[in-house]
Amino acid sequence: MSWRNALKETARSGLKVERRRLEPLIAIRATAGLALVVGLSLYFFDPAVAASSAFGAFQAAIATFQRSWRPRPVLALASGVSLGISTFLGYLTGANLILFLALLALWTFLAGLSWSVGPTVGIIASSNVAMMLVTITLPTTIAQAAGHAAMIAVGGLVQAALIVAFPVRRWGAQRDALADALAGEADYARRLRHDPVAAFDPAPLMNARSAAAVTPRQARTRPAELHGARGLAERIRPVLASLADPAVGVPEEGVERDRVRELLAAAGQILDAAARAIRHGEAVKLPPAAIATFKTPDTGAILSGPAHRAATRLGKLLHDVVETADPKSTAPEAPPPDGTRPPQPEPAPEPAPTPPDQSDTRPIPLIRPTLPALAPVAARAMRKELTHKSAILRHAIRVTAVAVTGYLIGHALNVHLGFGHGYWAPMASVMVMRPDFSQTYGRAVARFGGTLIGVALATGVVQLAHPGAYFSGVLAVAAAGLTYLFMRTGYVTVQVMVSAYVVFLLGMGGIEWSQTVRERVLLTLIGGLLAMLSYAVYPAWETPRLRTRLADWLVADGRYAAAVVRHYAEPAGKVCPDVREALLEARNARIAWQDAAARAQNEPVRHRGLSRAAADDAEHALAQIARVAMLMEAHLPDRGTTPVPAAAQLATVLRESTEQAAKAVRERRVPTWEPVRAALAEWDGEGVPDRVVRRGTRLLLESLDELSEALGTTPPPMTVDGNGPRTPKESAAR
Known part of the structure; x- marks a missing residue:
């Protein structure tokens, strides 16, 4: 993009006014805090002190509007106290230009580095520097400076006290995050009815995970409906995908597909009802038709194999979600067992189900450090x-x-x-x-x-x-x-x-x-x-670093896929911490790529070896790698299942090959996947009976090839496997 277009786009985005849901009660509370501080300061002191206290109260209220999962009183108090300290130090050095410039440089540099801790900390720190420049001009003596700093801190304290005394929709941000995750999955279920391989944006799930992290004090007062539902939402997503995908489920048309569409529509309605209940803190109102869809015995008579396993698990998970959102509601039951349908021949007997692992439904506690404990974490992040x-x-x-x-x-x-x-x-x-x-x-x-x-x-x-x-x-x-x-x-x-x-x-x-x-x-x-x-x-510029971001995502996807595949050689049931950790890393890498691509879109910089079309195609391929790994994760073998020894070799090859491919991407080479093909051939030689496993591994290779094809179309001519530049004929053939 040229500088002219970049400036036009950024100016347009800066002047854009968005229609958002207003929060008048929160605005009234913040305004009341400011009015209280200004009025008392004018009554007991003078206008200069009132101005200082007003800056503290105003800035403290602004801090509470930032996108943070920390308690709002903590944000207000931290903003007021830090601004008071900055003001006092600024006044002490303000009489000497050199000393004040040194303090300004140090404070501003630390404020710039504080963005490494997070945008909320960065915004508060930057605002403190800006407000310090104003507030240090108000006092005239050291004693007055101390008084002004104290009044600024009092402004933050007043705002914090009002938030505690007059809470407005407590846990509202956390409720919205969890509800958005469930609503996103409801929309995903509906889209799967028409597009069995529809894309899914994991950002709402990651946002809900961030919202679920609480301090020890918050954990004691968190509403019951915010416990556990996020973990259930995480497990529902792969089940929905495996139920809909024709590669591992039912044919694209026919009676079985019709039943899958009905189950997906009912799942969407149930998830939407749970999302509304959690968002507003009310009882779950389930559509009777959706409940009937999951209670009917027809499901067991129509679906078989992996599709029936997925439908059964979906019903159980939805039951748990509704029960978590509202323990008094009548949750849908899982589809009936196999005994209600005629037995269907399978290529090989299904492994006997094991008793459910209690940890499968136990919420994983996510502890957020308190502000004092955050200091060493922030120092490490800034030093990094x-x-x-x-x-x-x-x-x-x-x-x-x-x-x-x-x-x-x-x-x-x-x-x-x-x-x-x-x-x-x-x-x-x-x-x-x-x-x-x-x-x-x-x-x-x-x-x-x-x-x-x-x-x-x-x-x-x-x-x-x-x-x-x-x-x-x-x-x-x-x-x-x-x-x-x-x-x-x-x-x-x-x-x-x-x-x-x-x-x-x-x-x-x-x-x-x-x-x-x-x-x-x-x-x-x-x-x-x-x-x-x-x-x-x-x-x-973010544009020159896009290849590195893409390579990081490839490594994370490779580790996730390898972790899933390895458990076919080492069956451990549905709960696998290593798989979960790899999945989170892959999601973080994907979000980092998407954020970087969005920032690079309006930069006045050439693509330097990764065109927008190639980036879009590569993004699609990497998303498919993660989707296929997720499908295989949804059908991980239970404990005691006969292991597949070749899976261990394939997992190792997948991890090593994606790491080598990531290096090739950074060096502007097109990766190849011959070791993966060889490992798959060995896997096939052992005669793996499960069609989910067979088809999943093939889809992984197809997605890897799609990634190489996307990168191979990027000008200037790249090299194939590092052996030399591609000829025009080779480029045209691709």
Whole structure:
């Protein structure tokens, strides 16, 4: 994409206003906290102290709107306390330009590195740096600085206390995450009726897994319906796929396929009902027709073999999901046993079912570290990013250089042209800069546009009303309330409200609005331009790293497939921790690839050996590898089943071959799969009776070949197995 198109797309995304579900009760609570802090500060102290406490309360409330699974009071308190500490240290060094620049550089660099811990920590840390630049100008003595820092912390404490005293939809984020995962599987079940090999996005399941991690204190108060359902949802997905896929299930047309479609439709209805119940904390209302579909004895008479096993297991899992979501509901029973249908001949006898492993339905506890315990974890994550190849480190260096440069420019304008408020340039830079190109440029455009509108609106109000300190405080609280209300609608909308809020708040402290308008607009423009220029000069493009991301995904898929195949040589039942761990790694690698591909889409950089079409085809092939491994996982042999010795060799070959192939992908070579073919031939020589296993291994090889074909179509000419460049004839043949 050219620079012109990239700038146009990022500007469009930055100015986009989205229609999102508003949360008025949460906005009212946050606004009430801010109003309480401002009112008490004005009554007992002076407008400058009120402004400091307002910044603390405002920023603490903003922190609670971030996408984090931590308790909201913890986020508010952490934001208020950290901003208070930053303000006090900033004031101590503010009188000496060199010392303050050193502190600013250190604080900004650490804020940039903090993105390695997560976006919530990165946003709070960056906001602290930006707010520190403003709040250090309010006190005049060390004692006042300590008082201002304390009041900022009090602002965060008040917001935290209000969240505890007036909870709004407790565990709502966790409920939504789990409900979204179940609703996603319901939609998947319906799509499988028409497309038996439909794709499935694992992001909702991974999101639900993140939401399920709780601190020890949260674990004691978590609602019962949030226990266990996520693990059941994880096990339902492969069963749905194996029931629908004609390669391991029933033919694409006929009576059996019709029965499968009925079961999938009923499963979708039951999962949707469970999702609604969990989302709203109410009883499960199951459709009678869906229950009847799973209770009818026709299923046992129509389906046989792997399809009947999958249908039986699906019924049991749905029963457990409904029972978990609402223990008082009447959950659907599993399809009747084989005795209700005539016996069907099989190529080989099915292994006798073993008693279910109790750990199969036991939720795995996911413990989230407390804030004190998070400190060493954060330190390790930040230390890991201290390498020249790290995009986080490059972001930290960029934002540090821009913040220091912006502050020096503002200081020079103040000295030579009488500009006050020089902090607005570095503040704008720090607030808009993100580790990736699209967000940085989009937010820079949105911040400048929002600033123009917000300052213009606030200026008009000030000119008409001429508010005093108390009325300015009221206007500031109103602007903050609108900020909270429209927090999810887009950065440009929020920036309009924030700009008006800052104008009113500083006006409450006695600063003239005319200065605010002229300086804020100009310095915000300077800060935004510095942020955009820094990324152009010292970028961290995602496009050149796409091949590495693809290779990482290939390795993860290979390990997952190898872990599944190995258990055919070493039967261990349905519960296999190594398979589960490999699956999570594969999902993380897939999500990392998708995020990288999305970021690279709008970058003004050439593909450098991986065109968009080739990337899409390779993504499809890797998704198929994981899907096939999942199908085989759904039919893992029970304990005591006769092992298949060749499976161990195939598992080893799969793991080694995908690792070698990943190296080839990074080196822009086309991988080949001859060792896998040889291992499959040995597998076939042993006469594996289970058609799921036979067909699954063949599908794995087909997906690997599809990946090589996708990479082989990427210009410039690549090499085949590292032996030399492909000829035009070879390229055309592919």
